[in-house]
Amino acid sequence: METVKLIQNNKVIKNAIIVFLGTILLTISAKVKIPFYPVPMTMQTFVVIFLGMCFGYKLGLATVVLYLIEGIVGIPVFSNSPEKGVGMIYFTGPTMGYLLGFIIAVYVAGKFNFNKNYLLNFIKIFFSVLPIYVLGLIWLGILIGWDKPIFDLGAKPFLLAELFKIFLLVIISTKIDFFKKFT
Numbered sequence: 684m685e686t687v688k689l690i691q692n693n694k695v696i697k698n699a700i701i702v703f704l705g706t707i708l709l710t711i712s713a714k715v716k717i718p719f720y721p722v723p724m725t726m727q728t729f730v731v732i733f734l735g736m737c738f739g740y741k742l743g744l745a746t747v748v749l750y751l752i753e754g755i756v757g758i759p760v761f762s763n764s765p766e767k768g769v770g771m772i773y774f775t776g777p778t779m780g781y782l783l784g785f786i787i788a789v790y791v792a793g794k795f796n797f798n799k800n801y802l803l804n805f806i807k808i809f810f811s812v813l814p815i816y817v818l819g820l821i822w823l824g825i826l827i828g829w830d831k832p833i834f835d836l837g838a839k840p841f842l843l844a845e846l847f848k849i850f851l852l853v854i855i856s857t858k859i860d861f862f863k864k865f866t
Contacts, residue, residue: 698742705734705746706753706760713762724844725762731785732811732852735792736859743789751782777837780822784815797856804856808849816845 712730716723735743754761757770761782764773774782792811797804816838823837 698745701738701742702746702749705738705742706750709734709746709750710753710760713760719844719847722840722844724841724847726848727762728785728788728812728815728845729848729852731789731815732792732808732848733855735789735811736795736797736852736856738793740790740793743793744786747785747789751785754782777823777826778819779826781815781819783822784818787814787818788812797859799857801853801857805849805853808852808856812845812849 709727709730712726714725716725718724731747734746737743738746750760751774754764754769755771755774759765759769761769761773761778767773768776788811791814792808795807795811797807820833820837824831824833827833827836
């Protein structure tokens with residue numbers, strides 16, 4: 684009982700627990716693949732935006748940065764790790780731009796105020812997701828060459844799933860106050 688009171692009264696401990704649990708949620712979202720067309724879908728971008736919406740930009744950033752550090756030091760938190768490598772080898776591969784885009788995406792989502800307006804929330808979420816794909820495509824172009832069909836390889840197969848996740852986030856965004864009370 685005394686431990687529960689200590690955690691409730693100590694904001695640093697509470698925030699550390701929230702950030703740690705957020706990294707676990709991100710890891711799970713990266714590992715679970717949902718059958719979808721034309722490629723299987725993970726819920727990673729959904730969770731990144733959700734964390735920003737719920738935690739705000741400070742705790743959201745702390746969560747995503749800790750998650751990236753976990754992956755960089757070799758903990759197999761990323762999608763397709765350890766199968767396709769761990770640590771810096773995996774991080775500097777084709778997905779590095781997308782992973783770095785998580786930092787900007789969670790920040791942007793954390794700065795927006797969400798309300799009951801579905802259209803405005805859709806626009807805010809769309810602009811929160813955008814840095815993930817922009818940085819992802821830029822890094823992919825640098826890595827494999829701009830003469831390749833970068834958009835067709837790095838964005839097009841994921842757009843339908845991304846739109847689905849954005850619509851889910853829009854529905855949740857009108858109830859975001861419920862989730863914020865835990866932070």
